[in-house]
Amino acid sequence: MISMRAEPRTLNPLAAVDAASKELLSLLHADLVHIHRPSQRTQAALARDWTVSADGLRYTLRLRRSLRFSDGAPLTADDVVFSFQALLDERTKAPARDLLRIQGRFPTIRKLDADTVELVLPAPYAPAERLFDSLAILPRHKLEATFREGKLLEAWNLTTAPASTAGAGPFRLKEYLPGQRIVLERNPYYWKRDGAGRALPYLDELVVLFMPDQEAEALRFRAGDIHLLSRVSARNFRSLQSGPGSPQRVMTDLGPGLEQHLLFFNLNDVEKRGLSGLRSKRVWMQDPRFRKAISQAIDRQALARLAYQGKATPIVHHVSPGNRLWHVAVGAAPVRNVAAAERELRAMGLVRKGEWLMDGNGSPVEFSIAVNAGNLEQQQMATLVQEDLRGLGIRVTVAPLEFRSLIDRVMRTLDYEAAMLALRDGDVDPTPQMPMLLSTGAMHFWRPGQAAAAFPWEAEIDRLMQAQNSTMDPARRRELYGRVQQLVATELPFIALVSPHTLVGAHRELGNLQPAVLAPHLLDGLDVIFWKNGNGRR
Numbered sequence: 001m002i003s004m005r006a007e008p009r010t011l012n013p014l015a016a017v018d019a020a021s022k023e024l025l026s027l028l029h030a031d032l033v034h035i036h037r038p039s040q041r042t043q044a045a046l047a048r049d050w051t052v053s054a055d056g057l058r059y060t061l062r063l064r065r066s067l068r069f070s071d072g073a074p075l076t077a078d079d080v081v082f083s084f085q086a087l088l089d090e091r092t093k094a095p096a097r098d099l100l101r102i103q104g105r106f107p108t109i110r111k112l113d114a115d116t117v118e119l120v121l122p123a124p125y126a127p128a129e130r131l132f133d134s135l136a137i138l139p140r141h142k143l144e145a146t147f148r149e150g151k152l153l154e155a156w157n158l159t160t161a162p163a164s165t166a167g168a169g170p171f172r173l174k175e176y177l178p179g180q181r182i183v184l185e186r187n188p189y190y191w192k193r194d195g196a197g198r199a200l201p202y203l204d205e206l207v208v209l210f211m212p213d214q215e216a217e218a219l220r221f222r223a224g225d226i227h228l229l230s231r232v233s234a235r236n237f238r239s240l241q242s243g244p245g246s247p248q249r250v251m252t253d254l255g256p257g258l259e260q261h262l263l264f265f266n267l268n269d270v271e272k273r274g275l276s277g278l279r280s281k282r283v284w285m286q287d288p289r290f291r292k293a294i295s296q297a298i299d300r301q302a303l304a305r306l307a308y309q310g311k312a313t314p315i316v317h318h319v320s321p322g323n324r325l326w327h328v329a330v331g332a333a334p335v336r337n338v339a340a341a342e343r344e345l346r347a348m349g350l351v352r353k354g355e356w357l358m359d360g361n362g363s364p365v366e367f368s369i370a371v372n373a374g375n376l377e378q379q380q381m382a383t384l385v386q387e388d389l390r391g392l393g394i395r396v397t398v399a400p401l402e403f404r405s406l407i408d409r410v411m412r413t414l415d416y417e418a419a420m421l422a423l424r425d426g427d428v429d430p431t432p433q434m435p436m437l438l439s440t441g442a443m444h445f446w447r448p449g450q451a452a453a454a455f456p457w458e459a460e461i462d463r464l465m466q467a468q469n470s471t472m473d474p475a476r477r478r479e480l481y482g483r484v485q486q487l488v489a490t491e492l493p494f495i496a497l498v499s500p501h502t503l504v505g506a507h508r509e510l511g512n513l514q515p516a517v518l519a520p521h522l523l524d525g526l527d528v529i530f531w532k533n534g535n536g537r538r
Contacts, residue, residue: 013136029136030168037516037524056124068189070172170527202530234311257502264494293344328482357393366395373400
């Protein structure tokens, strides 16, 4: 038995945008090439192998023999072509369609024979293999008529009968009780076998409970009613590790995950937006020496210790050490250095007068930090930063905002001075970071809506990110992205604070667990999990 914090919104892979739906669908469907979450690398799935042309444009994928959907129908190259055509068709309006947009164009796909397809990209795209992950191969025999009617996104809603759905994942839908649970049963036609040739999955049944309350979820886990627990808070982790019944469970700290907390200043051209009140502050906010001083004055070790009970790691840029494939260490681990911070401020002409720091116009150096009112750890970190900067003579006000209001100010009205946000990576590859790192990117939060780079270092990041995106040499890509991490750590468009650890728990009698910092943290590999006592239906 497992739990989900939210109820899925759909059973249709093409319509899924919420985390709960995606996690559930990962158990019901399969992809051609899969990202193995523990290693963070790609591996063969429905495609037994694939080749790439010398120019990086043509991917030829050969399917495994005798594949079947969970209703017993054959899965062939026709289903693969149908799945991609359905995803890319404008009438479908699939949210994931833009994931396949490369330099403004989409790939084409064709069937070579019953077991082979060819995907042709419009331009070289370094992380192309990773695109196949989580793109479910759909049953043409179930969905083609709906697709022809232009109603594919409406198919397989939560009222759909289990027998009307089919996938190629380890489980299939058995029962859905709204607001309570979803029951999955073993897919007897699942393609994967273990080393001894035994058909997977080992478990006969999987019950998914909907538990929006994290505390109630932890209580059910402590009582043994839930057997796998992901995204455990630092507070609950410690109590579950040593509290009543602890011998029956294994709590695991996987180290820094793929979430980073960032502090950043408003670097926009605020005068054009009528925000003249920020004009004087803009002078020192846009000075990298000021941002460097703020970074040096923050005690990240204290943030990790106090806000996360030690279950977080200080960081210096936007790539967490939990990203095994792409993280590059830039300098020494960040340690608070007040003397160095004061030197940077003096070099800017900011002078301490009495208790407070003053700028050249005689105005106090002060600003507010907007934070998510629903994130207690973030509020606590902002308060700790407030105290750290008071030692420099900088007055900081913490301003909790409802999350949507916070995002509106940062991305639309630009009416803020500094803000704190959490950045969560859905994959370890650099390319998903492009909307944030490119100066013209839709998520370039410290200065959104630019037509071109505002600073030379932004232009250089643009060049490096575009280059890594089209370079097929992995070593060269890593070198290019390493330089991006160096620029971020030096120019500080944002100040990286900490990366919370990925904390998970499991019943001690479960074997073959494969926990990973890449989500879903415990569900990838659920097809090989077994009960050590031999009871497959628990």
